[in-house]
Amino acid sequence: MKNSMVLGALVLMLFSCSLSKEVRQQRKSINGTWILDDVSYAGSEGVFKSILFNDAxxxxxEGSTWYFLENNSTGSYTINSTTGACPAGTRNIRWSVAEDPSxxxxxxxxxxxxxxKDIYGATGYGMEIMSxxxxxxxxxxxxxxxxxxxxxxxxFIKQ
Incomplete structure (x- = not known):
């Protein structure tokens, strides 16, 4: 009886920590190589100069290559620069999809x-999945x- 209760609690805990079907499907769709085709601004008029992800x-x-590996939640993005105006190179990332009640x-x-290993501790970046x-x-x-x-x-456009 006691073993059944422990096993039941373990199974309940396992299922409560698992990803929803929707999040699993999104992770599968995101898996692979993407090109960031365009960065634009909405919600206000004007010209903006911004630093994204405390990087560039x-x-x-625009034109950067993003790689997402679903099975271990790691990946990278690479900024290419021929002018020297951008910090070229590859940045390694750990990624996830989080369910948002909104x-x-x-x-x-x-x-x-x-x-x-995390470089900046608790610092991370999030973007809403619009489509x-x-x-x-x-x-x-x-x-x-x-x-x-x-x-x-x-x-983004998938490669």
Whole structure:
């Protein structure tokens, strides 16, 4: 009887920690190589100069290659620069999809080193999944500029 209760509690705990069917499907769709085709702004008028993910200016990310490996939640993105205006190179990441009660789930990531250890501790970045198919993905992050909400929109194309 006691063993049955322990086994039941273990099974309950296992299922409560598992991913929903929707999140599993999103992870499978995200798995692979993507090109960040366009970075744009919505919600406000004007020209913006922004540093994304505490890394580089927004225009540096256009044409960057993002790689997501579903089975161990790691990946990378690579910024290519021929002008020297952008910090070229590959950044390693650990990523996940988090369920959001508001309806749009979030793709989130943290920087990791080559040994897959977090570089900045609790610091990470999240973007709402606005649309996702096997060939296209649109993500969005919201920021405040002079007290006004502005959305950064990231459009990806799968390779």
């Amino acid at each position: 200016q927004a225009f540096c990310f 309806g749009n789930d979030r793709l989130q990531f943290k920087y990791i080193d080559e040994k897959k 996702l198919s096997d060939s296209r993905m649109t993500l969005q992050s919201r920021v405040n500029v002079d007290g006004e909400a502005v959305s950064v929109v990231y459009n």
